[in-house]
């Protein structure tokens with residue numbers, strides 16, 4: 084019997100083992116910080132780690148047939164886990180124009196018209212936009228788009244996924260007109276003084292208004308999109324991620340599921356992807372939802388560990404950048420407006436209770452403080468009814484984003500035992516916009532990593548890519564800087580250390596995903612899923628001040644090099 088036996092030595096191994104989520108608590112355990120015990124060598128056979136230690140301890144384990152690699156000082160960390168992303172959406176978006184880096188909307192329209200001129204005569208222009216950095220910082224309207232591109236349908240998706248902008252032809256094909264009704268929580272059609280749609284539709288399901296009109300994507304194209312996302316994730320050192328709203332990409336749950344299965348069966352999906360069905364799309368709040376096994380039944384059993392189904396996605400509100408996050412008080416830049424609740428409190432509670440009873444780990448999107456309140460009401464109801472005390476912690480029910488928190492909300496989160504899944508790169512992307520939306524005092528209550536960690540709340544970091552580019556290394560820098568694109572700090576006292584951010588992106592994220600038995604630490608018996616970096620991400624502040632950071636030299640999944648090389 085041949086064993087594929089590999090020894091990596093002569094490097095720095097940040098094990099994220101023998102430590103806790105904060106540097107202070109880690110020192111009490113005898114580790115230097117939250118990046119855990121340091122080693123210089125690691126050995127693995129096939130997909131499992133056999134030994135971790137010094138070169139003197141590990142090198143003698145190498146036999147004549149072993150592969151021995153001198154890391155020459157490079158740094159090995161546990162492969163990154165991203166518990167909240169949209170890989171199918173990322174793969175589908177990869178070929179689309181994204182406007183947002185221009186000076187203003189006019190510059191963006193020029194780029195869009197350029198892109199349109201390269202398309203077939205009948206093709207839709209499908210693109211993405213981010214208005215937050217334009218001088219005028221407003222959504223493009225049908226008039227803007229008609230002037231730039233009058234002769235074909237144009238449909239732009241906001242990067243957050245919480246708004247759409249369409250030209251007149253796209254509105255006509257989709258049948259969106261003065262008669263189109265708003266559906267509370269799902270979409271709101273922006274109208275001019277005559278009641279005509281302006282072309283802007285906000286809300287978490289705004290895209291579904293256009294779904295039937297947009298030319299369909301073939302199953303082969305969807306599987307290709309998954310494979311494309313897989314390559315991008317592997318290049319960023321990600322070994323496990325999640326589709327945190329399966330079926331949200333305008334293709335429906337069945338087609339999305341088939342795309343993941345097809346790519347995984349062909350060996351074109353390298354990181355594992357937890358599939359989180361968006362339960363709100365599958366039925367009304369008072370109906371019993373399907374159980375995890377019902378969804379997993381359409382996945383061949385040999386792929387169950389590559390495509391785990393144990394968690395579901397619900398939504399309480401929208402996004403801060405589109406003013407659809409639900410706030411307790413008015414938006415600072417739009418008096419009288421408090422955002423959109425996706426469902427009223429009773430419906431959300433019914434969904435959370437139903438999903439808990441069906442056996443799901445429930446992951447609920449909540450960005451504004453009022454949305455977090457509503458999720459906490461629902462989680463407390465789980466404990467008060469069927470679940471009993473400890474049910475939320477045991478099932479690891481999560482709040483996704485949990486961006487705007489006051490001290491009372493943090494106390495409630497700690498008491499009910501919820502896990503937080505947070506996205507530090509959001510602040511680097513839109514921190515200045517958050518300050519405009521909320522004013523200085525409330526903006527200082529955004530993404531309170533330090534406070535939630537101090538309260539003992541389990542925290543996972545992730546990206547929500549493709550909302551942002553999503554590389555974990557960029558996420559670590561963003562957590563340490565805690566500043567918007569202008570460089571102005573949002574809540575610097577809530578920043579983490581780089582070691583704490585690494586912990587949240589590995590051990591913390593693995594636990595939040597139910598994968599801590601395999602991933603998140605470099606220790607004997609864990610999977611050989613590793614990222615090899617060009618430099619130590621916990622050392623100094625090199626890239627956090629804008630200089631280039633550590634590069635991902637290689638990514639290993641199950642002991643196989645899936646990106647880069649070890650040479």
Ligand SMILES: [Zn+2]
Pocket residue numbers: 167168169327547
């Ligand atoms: Zn998301």
